[in-house]
Each structure stands twice: as C-alpha cells, then as structure tokens.
Amino acid sequence: MNRGEYFGRETIILANEFFQLECLARGGPRIVRLIPAWLGENLFAELPGFIVPTIHGDFHFLGGHRLWISPESLDQTYIPDDRGLTLTRIPNGLKLIGEIQPDIQIRKSMSIQISSRQPHVMVKHKIENCGRAVIQMAPWAITMFRSQGTAILPQQIGTVDKDGVQPNRNFSLWAYTRWDDERLKLGEEFIRVKSTSAKQPFKLGYFNSHGWLAYLFEDVLFVKRFSMRRDEPHPDQGCNAEVYTNGDMLELESLGPVAELKPREDVVHTETWELYDLNNIPADLLDGKSLKQVLG
Secondary structure, eight states: OEEEEETTEEEEEEEOSSEEEEEESSSTTEEEEEEETTTOSOSBOEEEEEEEEETTEEEEEEEEEEEEEESOOTTTTOOOOSSOOEEEEETTEEEEEOOOOTTTOEEEEEEEEEOSSSSEEEEEEEEEEOSSSOEEEEEEEEEEEESSOEEEEEOOOSOSSTTSOSOOOOEEEOTTOOTTOTTEEEOSSEEEEEOOSOOSOEEEEEOOSSOEEEEEETTEEEEEEEOOOTTSOOHHHHOSEEEEEOSSEEEEEEEOOOEEEOTTOEEEEEEEEEEEETTSOOTTTBTTBOHHHHHO
16 A cells, blocks of 8 residues: 545555555545556546535535435535544455544445455445434445546336336436436436536436446446345435536446434445456446447
8 A cells, every 4th residue: 555645635545457546544535546557547537626615614525436425415415524534454455434423423434445356346335323313314325437438327128017017217307407418318228428518417316226337438447336225215216326417527326225323323335346448348247238239
C-alpha cells in the first residue's frame, strides 16, 4: 500500500496488475479513483468542486464511490464525512470505518478486498445503528463515473406467471426524468443510458433481477454485481438498481432491501466490481450475450 493525494486530500493506494484503486485516508469512507492499467486514467468522475450546503455543513461529493442511505433527504443523507476515518488492514485490502454521524447516529464502513489474480474488487458496505432508537433505511452504494460513457441495464424478459398475463417489470421515474431524453435507449433486453454534455438530469430506477449493471467507457467495461432479494421491500417504489446522469458524470447505483435496525444492529450490502479490456471480454459475461449484441 502506498500513499497518494486527491485534490489535496491524502489517499491510500491499493493495486494489482490490472488496476489501481485509491481511498480517502482521512474522510469517508470513499473510493475516489479506479485506474485500469490499459487506460491509465481514472474511470471515476473527479468532482472536487461539487458541493451541496446542508444544515450540517457543506457536503463534498468529490466523485468516485460512496455509501448512501435511502430514503434520500438533505437532513439525514447529506451529512459531511470529511474527517474521523479509521483505517484497518484486512486480507488483500482495507477496512474504512467512518465516524458516527450526528442526529441519525449511524456509522458507515467499507471493507475493500482486491483480487491478486483477476481484475475484481469486493466492496462490503456496512451501516450500524449506534443510537438508541430503531431506524428504518436501505443501504445504497453509488459509483460516480466520468461523463461520455454508457450505462447498460439488463431488463426482465419472459413471463413471470404460468398464464403470461401478469406484468414482468416496472420503473421509477423522477420529476426531472423525460421518456423522450435522447440519452435513453430502450431495448428489448437491455436499456442503455449515454452520458453526454447535456446538463438536464436524468434518473431511472427499477428492480434488477439479473444482479448486475455495467458501464462502458472507451476500451473499458466495468461490471457491478450485487445480490438481489425479490421478496423483500425496496426503496423508491421497489428499486434495487438506479442510474443517474447530469452532464458531469454518470452514476450506477445498487440498493439493498429496506432494513429496520434496532440499536447496535447493522446491515451489510456487498458489491463485486469487475474490469475488462474490450479486447478480452469473456463471451458469457453479460447473460451470455456479446457486447456487440448488448449494444445492438
């Protein structure tokens, strides 16, 4: 592990032959850089000037990967995390433990483990109830990618009942989302959202029964995998996956089920990240489809 710097903030660097990953050393937990060896540039958005004022102080988005809680609100979600981080070494990685957040009395942590043989990262997101009251929330893992890439979202196909008369999918839309947005491409099996310079925000959520989302940028394919639990309630009208873009970045988001945490209880939400060079993608990576088939 080496030390680095992210716009004046100290970082810890984890690396293997496939990529370099950087975490904040004194704030977060946050992962701020993911640099594929063959790209040589950060795949994540770098947004040091993206700041939202809140009753708790300024929240710095920074870019990269963070752990959020749902339902989203300025009072309980946008709590500054610029200090108070504890770092612990674990096998093949680090555990990043944030400080107890005021008012809602939760503690966020990430356990990050990188593979020594494959271009894979496992990120375990944990939220602990450190207060005295029961809280209801869902863990929400958000990765902010650089603009000019494309999100790939697999859809539910086929019938879900023996007669074929029941609906097989639903979508959640936000007030600013437009169905005629040129960045949105609806396909029979896959939805694509292109991040461009267009500043109008766009967001779409749904229940993803495949358990993966992907992001394509130049010759890099990033795949985010997560467990899906259909029989448990999810936030945002039943979403376990969401995509957002606003011209400066593109977010891939996975959400766990809504959890009711008693004092001293916690919930864990795990993602596995995979990085691939477009010249060396396994044929069965995306539900048995080639990237050419997925992109139409």
